Amino acid sequence: MARVRRPGTRWWVGAVGLMGLCVAAEVQPAYSQQSVSVRAALVKGALPTDDPTAAAWATAAVSEFPMSPQVHWPVRITEVTAKSVKVRGLHDGTNVAILLEYSDPSEDPEDAAALEFMVGDTKAHFAHGQPMAQVQGGPVNIWYWKNKDSKGVDMGAKGFGTLKPHAHQDVTAKGVFQDGVWKVVFSRPLHTEYLEEDTQFKPGEFASIAFAIWDGKKTDSGQPKEKGSEKAISSWWYFRADAPPDYSPYMYAVLAVALALGFELVLVRRLKKGS
Amino acid sequence: MGGVLVRPIILTVLIYLFLKFIVPILPHSAPLPSSLIFLYLMLTTAGIVIFETLSGASKDAFFGPIFRFLTGESGGALSSARYLVLALFPLLVGWQTYGSTASSDAPPAENRTIHPAPPGEYTGLSNPVPKTPDNIMYGKGLYASRCSPCHGNFDGKGFAATGFTPPPANFKDPTTIAMLQESYLFWRIKRGGVGLPVEGMPWKSAMPRWELELSDEDIWKVIMGEYDGAGQKPRTWDESE
Numbered sequence: 464m465a466r467v468r469r470p471g472t473r474w475w476v477g478a479v480g481l482m483g484l485c486v487a488a489e490v491q492p493a494y495s496q497q498s499v500s501v502r503a504a505l506v507k508g509a510l511p512t513d514d515p516t517a518a519a520w521a522t523a524a525v526s527e528f529p530m531s532p533q534v535h536w537p538v539r540i541t542e543v544t545a546k547s548v549k550v551r552g553l554h555d556g557t558n559v560a561i562l563l564e565y566s567d568p569s570e571d572p573e574d575a576a577a578l579e580f581m582v583g584d585t586k587a588h589f590a591h592g593q594p595m596a597q598v599q600g601g602p603v604n605i606w607y608w609k610n611k612d613s614k615g616v617d618m619g620a621k622g623f624g625t626l627k628p629h630a631h632q633d634v635t636a637k638g639v640f641q642d643g644v645w646k647v648v649f650s651r652p653l654h655t656e657y658l659e660e661d662t663q664f665k666p667g668e669f670a671s672i673a674f675a676i677w678d679g680k681k682t683d684s685g686q687p688k689e690k691g692s693e694k695a696i697s698s699w700w701y702f703r704a705d706a707p708p709d710y711s712p713y714m715y716a717v718l719a720v721a722l723a724l725g726f727e728l729v730l731v732r733r734l735k736k737g738s
Numbered sequence: 739m740g741g742v743l744v745r746p747i748i749l750t751v752l753i754y755l756f757l758k759f760i761v762p763i764l765p766h767s768a769p770l771p772s773s774l775i776f777l778y779l780m781l782t783t784a785g786i787v788i789f790e791t792l793s794g795a796s797k798d799a800f801f802g803p804i805f806r807f808l809t810g811e812s813g814g815a816l817s818s819a820r821y822l823v824l825a826l827f828p829l830l831v832g833w834q835t836y837g838s839t840a841s842s843d844a845p846p847a848e849n850r851t852i853h854p855a856p857p858g859e860y861t862g863l864s865n866p867v868p869k870t871p872d873n874i875m876y877g878k879g880l881y882a883s884r885c886s887p888c889h890g891n892f893d894g895k896g897f898a899a900t901g902f903t904p905p906p907a908n909f910k911d912p913t914t915i916a917m918l919q920e921s922y923l924f925w926r927i928k929r930g931g932v933g934l935p936v937e938g939m940p941w942k943s944a945m946p947r948w949e950l951e952l953s954d955e956d957i958w959k960v961i962m963g964e965y966d967g968a969g970q971k972p973r974t975w976d977e978s979e
Contacts, residue, residue: 499903500845531901534887535944537951541887541898586941588932595932595940669845697901699942701845712840719835723828731824734809 498526500701501672503552503559510553510560515639515646520562523551530565530676530695535590536623540693544568544678548697554704559664560650561702565676570640572611573679573687576647580604580662580702581671582619589673589698591620604662606649608636610679615649619660629660653704667706671699742799746786753782766913850904851937853918860925867958877963880956885964888944892968902944909968916970923961923972928954 502524511517528550532543549564563576581587585601588594592603602621608614615636620626633655638647653664662670674697677689689695757778762769770778790800806812810820867873881889890896894908907914915923925933931943948957965972 500843502843529900531898531944532887534898535946539887546900581941586939588941590944593932595934596929597933597935598940600941667841695901698903698944700903703845706841709841712836715839716832716836720828720832723831727824727827731808734805737805 501526501550501552503554503704505705506553510555510558512560512650513637515648523553526550528697533692533694533696538692543695545676545695548674559653563647567645569680571679575609575677577675578606579673582662591623593622606634608647664704666704669701669703672702673697673699743803850939854935854938856925860921863921865920865958873959874962874966877959880960881963920961920972927957
């Protein structure tokens with residue numbers, strides 16, 4: 464049976480279709496292909512602060528960041544082992560744990576990794592908080608781990624040559640090497656009393672984070688392949704510890720739907736009365 | 739609904755498509771943010787409503803089909819569309835409300851100025867080094883050893899570029915060195931990323947401060963090598979006037 468089209472109805476089908484395409488074009492994917500931030504989910508129970516292989520890490524969202532050879536300042540390096548690093552985070556409202564995972568063909572005593580954060584609201588250059596010409600910069604807080612030391616070191620810097628451990632030490636770290644992969648977990652309380660030296664994590668707010676990795680494999684000269692400024696680095700990315708669940712947006716949305724429905728009812732009734 | 743609404747709807751959609759897909763591909767243009775597109779569409783809608791309601795007759799002709807649609811007097815297939823619109827409108831309002839009140843997973847927006855204004859002392863400087871093949875070749879050699887790890891073959895794709903954000907500049911892109919004067923490059927190379935003003939977000943830049951390792955003369959030669967290698971010419975005072 465031949466379909467009969469009502470004259471004058473075809474145009475709006477096309478218009479609705481076009482508008483649908485427009486709306487679809489506006490919808491952005493929730494996450495871009497390349498990670499820009501690390502998300503530490505809020506969990507109940509004990510954090511796996513001393514176990515990089517704990518099952519709890521499988522539930523944490525993973526972000527991956529590319530690493531570059533450090534070519535920003537002397538001594539430079541042109542080839543590094545770590546090409547990228549996978550990062551996961553968890554927190555329990557009191558402590559935060561951050562897991563780094565990266566490939567390394569061999570386990571060596573000098574293998575090392577570090578996290579870097581800005582301190583407070585003052586911007587700091589990702590290269591050890593070096594001075595900036597037109598911006599008053601702040602210090603950086605560095606959490607450092609070396610395989611042979613088997614512990615975390617809480618450090619600070621504000622410019623090249625100023626890197627040193629803090630008098631207080633509140634960072635823990637543990638690394639496990641399995642099948643050519645290092646898994647290193649760093650942990651610290653979200654808040655500390657050292658506001659001028661330590662980064663402070665406010666759940667729900669973004670902080671800046673950067674990464675550094677050293678392959679400590681010894682070369683023919685007897686020196687580690689990567690040491691000091693010769694390392695794999697990233698510039699600043701973002702880190703956020705999730706805030707506790709907030710259901711108020713759902714309540715506001717339901718209220719808005721009810722108001723919009725009420726507006727429609729009143730409008731249609733008024734129009735019908737008017738006509 | 740009457741045909742009087744066809745033209746405004748088509749006009750609005752066409753303007754949206756132009757802003758969304760045509761404007762970004764125009765020379766020296768960039769994708770418009772959604773908020774700006776929304777603002778333009780609101781202005782378009784307001785203009786259409788004003789135009790269509792200039793007289794009593796045109797006002798009735800414009801609003802009549804809308805009112806008949808909303809009250810269900812249009813009949814036919816439009817009745818289904820009416821229920822669809824009446825159901826979708828509250829849902830859209832709820833969705834927008836949720837979106838504007840829920841915390842976002844997206845990091846804070848960064849309005850970084852790619853080419854911020856240089857300090858006064860770096861404005862209008864002329865390259866004092868003669869543009870000879872030897873000097874260009876020397877500059878290219880310095881570029882190969884100092885700059886290519888990040889900037890690559892003048893395309894911003896060096897082996898060390900991957901970990902840095904913002905990424906190193908692509909000199910073959912017509913929106914980089916081709917629209918800058920040599921004095922601007924001299925400032926950027928000499929003072930490096932840490933020399934940028936706050937709008938350039940110096941804390942994120944991996945550009946070294948080459949004044950610590952290269953003489954001014956060598957920097958000028960690097961600039962010549964860059965332009966030659968990228969197949970670009972510096973913007974001159976004559977062109978900018």
